[in-house]
Amino acid sequence: MLLFLFLLADPVLVTLQESLQALFLLLAILLPPEAGAEEIISGVESKPRSRPYMALLEMVTDEGYVASCGGFLLSQEFVMIAAHCKGRKITVTLGSHDIKQEESTWQKLEVSEQIIHPNYNSFTKLNDIMLLKLQTRAKLTHAIGTISLLTWSTFISPGRMCRVAGWGRTGVMEVVSDTLREMKLRLMDARACNHYFFYNHNLQICVGNPRKTRSAYKGDSGGPLLCAGVAQHIVSYGLGDAKPLSVFTRISPYVPWINKILKNI
Numbered sequence: 001m002l003l004f005l006f007l008l009a010d011p012v013l014v015t016l017q018e019s020l021q022a023l024f025l026l027l028a029i030l031l032p033p034e035a036g037a038e039e040i041i042s043g044v045e046s047k048p049r050s051r052p053y054m055a056l057l058e059m060v061t062d063e064g065y066v067a068s069c070g071g072f073l074l075s076q077e078f079v080m081i082a083a084h085c086k087g088r089k090i091t092v093t094l095g096s097h098d099i100k101q102e103e104s105t106w107q108k109l110e111v112s113e114q115i116i117h118p119n120y121n122s123f124t125k126l127n128d129i130m131l132l133k134l135q136t137r138a139k140l141t142h143a144i145g146t147i148s149l150l151t152w153s154t155f156i157s158p159g160r161m162c163r164v165a166g167w168g169r170t171g172v173m174e175v176v177s178d179t180l181r182e183m184k185l186r187l188m189d190a191r192a193c194n195h196y197f198f199y200n201h202n203l204q205i206c207v208g209n210p211r212k213t214r215s216a217y218k219g220d221s222g223g224p225l226l227c228a229g230v231a232q233h234i235v236s237y238g239l240g241d242a243k244p245l246s247v248f249t250r251i252s253p254y255v256p257w258i259n260k261i262l263k264n265i
Contacts, residue, residue, distance in 0.1 A: 046180040048097040049105075051165050053147035053231075054180060055079050056096055057132075057222065059087030070166040070223030072231060073146050076137040078262065079111075081222035082234050082249065083120040083130040090114065090132060095143040099167055100178045105143035110135040115261060117254065124198035128236045128249045131261055147224065147231045150252050158189040162207075162227040164235065185209075185225065185246075193245055203253055205233050208244030 055071040057079075071081035071092070079092055095105035113133040120127040138144060156162075165182035185207045193199045193206035207225065225233035225248050238246035251258075 046165055046182045049143050052143055052145035054165055056093040056167055057090055059090040061087045069221045072224045075146055077134055079132040081130050082128045082236055083116045084128055085222045086114055094138055098179045107138055125237050126200055126203055129254055149231050156187055156227055158187050160187045162225050164225045166223040188245055196247055203250055205248045205250050207246050207248050210244050
């Protein structure tokens with residue numbers, strides 16, 4: 001019923017193509033984080049401890065089910081993730097590689113505050129960015145470290161290869177990965193994501209290659225896309241069948257907002 005009302009809300013203005021675009025986005029948005037956008041499909045297992053900034057998030061959603069997302073450590077007090085990964089309660093695990101085998105390197109920390117960007121729209125997924133304030137400061141070790149952000153607003157040219165990592169599903173019918181996996185993805189021209197109804201090139205980046213089955217997928221949401229070793233984008237959403245292309249949130253437009261929060265701790 002919800003789908004029917006959405007597509008037919010304004011029959012004069014909504015074309016068939018727009019309806020299909022909206023349908024694809026709605027399916028992506030309605031899926032919970034664990035069953036929604038983003039694991040590493042066609043990637044490889046990361047070398048243990050090679051991504052010390054990576055964080056695994058387990059959350060109890062507002063609806064009461066358990067879901068997972070990725071994230072990354074900005075400082076000893078803050079983790080950055082996608083806003084759609086918000087929950088009633090969030091636990092952050094740092095220093096993990098194999099999530100089925102707890103190690104002495106792990107630090108499990110509770111979240112004291114979820115700071116969602118004030119302009120986040122859960123329907124369109126615009127401004128899909130959030131900071132988590134940790135209840136206890138993370139201890140930096142050989143297995144746990146922070147990652148740098150851009151210090152200025154910039155756009156990277158299409159064609160650049162960047163790297164993403166996560167514990168998401170390795171296939172549409174697969175379960176989430178036990179071990180951290182990673183892959184390289186290509187930054188695409190904005191026109192490649194025109195099939196996404198609410199895509200905004202100023203706030204988002206189109207990622208992937210339509211000729212290759214490589215994608216972040218369910219469970220990878222919130223993880224960083226690194227270009228030249230710097231976190232520049234956040235996994236946001238994609239199609240339910242994991243076909244390229246995916247949409248990531250640009251970090252650069254939010255640097256002033258991020259810095260304001262970090263300075264006010």
